[in-house]
Amino acid sequence: MILYDYVLSASCYKIRLMAALSGQKLELQAVNFHPAREHKSPEMLKLNPGGTLPILRDEDLIMTDSSDMLRHLTRNLPEWQGDDDGWLDFARTLNETLGMARLHDVLGFEVDIDAARKRGVHLLRLLEAHLTEQRFDGMIFLTGDTPTIADIACFPNTALAPDGGVSLDVYPSIRLWMRALRSLPGFIEMPGIHRLHELEAAE
Amino acid sequence: MTRLWGIVLNWIAVGLAEDIPVGTVVPRRVDGLDLAIWRSGLGRFHAWDDRCPHRGMRLSHGFVRGEVLACVYHGWQYNLDGACDYIPAHPDLTPPKTICANTYVCETRNQALWVALGTVNGDVPDIGDRIPIRSLDISCGAPAIARYFDHPQDPLIVLRGKYDLAIALQPSTSRSCFAHVFAGAGQDKKIVSRYVEKLRDELEAA
Ligand code: FES
Numbered sequence: 001m002i003l004y005d006y007v008l009s010a011s012c013y014k015i016r017l018m019a020a021l022s023g024q025k026l027e028l029q030a031v032n033f034h035p036a037r038e039h040k041s042p043e044m045l046k047l048n049p050g051g052t053l054p055i056l057r058d059e060d061l062i063m064t065d066s067s068d069m070l071r072h073l074t075r076n077l078p079e080w081q082g083d084d085d086g087w088l089d090f091a092r093t094l095n096e097t098l099g100m101a102r103l104h105d106v107l108g109f110e111v112d113i114d115a116a117r118k119r120g121v122h123l124l125r126l127l128e129a130h131l132t133e134q135r136f137d138g139m140i141f142l143t144g145d146t147p148t149i150a151d152i153a154c155f156p157n158t159a160l161a162p163d164g165g166v167s168l169d170v171y172p173s174i175r176l177w178m179r180a181l182r183s184l185p186g187f188i189e190m191p192g193i194h195r196l197h198e199l200e201a202a203e
Numbered sequence: 204m205t206r207l208w209g210i211v212l213n214w215i216a217v218g219l220a221e222d223i224p225v226g227t228v229v230p231r232r233v234d235g236l237d238l239a240i241w242r243s244g245l246g247r248f249h250a251w252d253d254r255c256p257h258r259g260m261r262l263s264h265g266f267v268r269g270e271v272l273a274c275v276y277h278g279w280q281y282n283l284d285g286a287c288d289y290i291p292a293h294p295d296l297t298p299p300k301t302i303c304a305n306t307y308v309c310e311t312r313n314q315a316l317w318v319a320l321g322t323v324n325g326d327v328p329d330i331g332d333r334i335p336i337r338s339l340d341i342s343c344g345a346p347a348i349a350r351y352f353d354h355p356q357d358p359l360i361v362l363r364g365k366y367d368l369a370i371a372l373q374p375s376t377s378r379s380c381f382a383h384v385f386a387g388a389g390q391d392k393k394i395v396s397r398y399v400e401k402l403r404d405e406l407e408a409a
Pocket residue numbers: 255256257258259260274275276277278279
């Protein structure tokens with residue numbers, strides 16, 4: 001499987017993370033999204049007329065939607081599947097708000113930054129409320145006591161919120177959820193998202 | 204003692220014990236002052252200025268290793284008294300006593316975490332046998348919240364009522380609070396959690 005990838009993209013990281021956690025190897029094809037805008041080049045547009053990243057190619061199958069990619073990667077792994085649909089939609093709205101706020105702050109994209117942050121905070125409050133109720137039931141992840149593609153879909157843009165000027169300090173349950181994800185075996189990092197130092201120290 | 208909202212406060216709530224498991228550190232803001240609250244391997248809570256004495260990195264980005272808090276930047280380690288006792292770049296050096304994090308008195312009582320920013324004066328407020336529900340941010344100043352409930356500006360706002368609520372307000376800034384919510388024993392946590400979200404909506408709309 002080939003992933004057309006940009007290292008700073010939260011959505012590309014989602015796919016790299018899912019593959020790493022489930023022990024699958026991806027062939028990474030780096031695309032210069034910024035500043036070269038290589039994802040809009042004729043060859044890339046031939047692959048994905050939508051001109052977006054990531055793109056995942058498995059033989060003849062070409063996927064351009066990250067939810068489809070998560071489903072594809074876990075199609076034979078029931079342990080990574082749960083009641084995910086609503087959360088995959090939720091992840092999309094995180095990308096449109098917190099994700100855009102980050103692109104504004106990090107890459108200088110033109111975005112209505114106040115609106116993006118405000119809607120992002122609203123989503124974080126919903127996420128916090130849900131994760132708090134999960135904790136009341138003794139569960140740490142979005143759909144149960146083990147992670148599924150729902151968690152992987154929502155994690156990157158949440159964890160990167162501070163890069164877009166949105167603090168995570170006031171969300172205890174989100175912090176504990178992120179900590180649980182960061183300590184999963186096989187977890188990989190991206191710029192702005194780190195493994196737990198405690199674990200590194202213990203190795 | 205700390206002067207906040209025009210009154211003198213001894214103890215300020217900074218969270219629920221269950222939200223800070225052993226071996227973790229979290230940031231908290233009190234009236235614009237940034238604190239790092241951490242729980243050592245043996246389970247003791249500590250409240251320090253969120254500022255590494257070395258180059259000022261936030262200590263809440265650091266990590267707990269047993270009974271020390273290590274800064275994420277250059278790895279300097281601070282023991283339970285806040286004193287630096289290890290500098291990785293100079294492993295043989297005994298750091299001078301002057302390298303010390305600024306510490307505050309931090310107490311737990313019935314699952315609630317309290318910090319005294321000045322001289323300790325008086326007992327830690329008592330939430331009784333109520334159970335911890337959750338902490339949530341409210342975009343309102345503490346005086347406005349107390350006024351809304353027609354309650355004196357105490358460290359603990361006790362509402363009784365159907366859920367027997369006690370809300371410990373951490374005034375983060377002049378326009379926002381972190382509210383640490385407790386409810387009567389036997390209450391359904393989910394129902395109370397949703398109820399306080401509704402209260403928050405009302406407060407923020409007021
Ligand atoms: S800033 Fe903390 S160790 Fe250097």
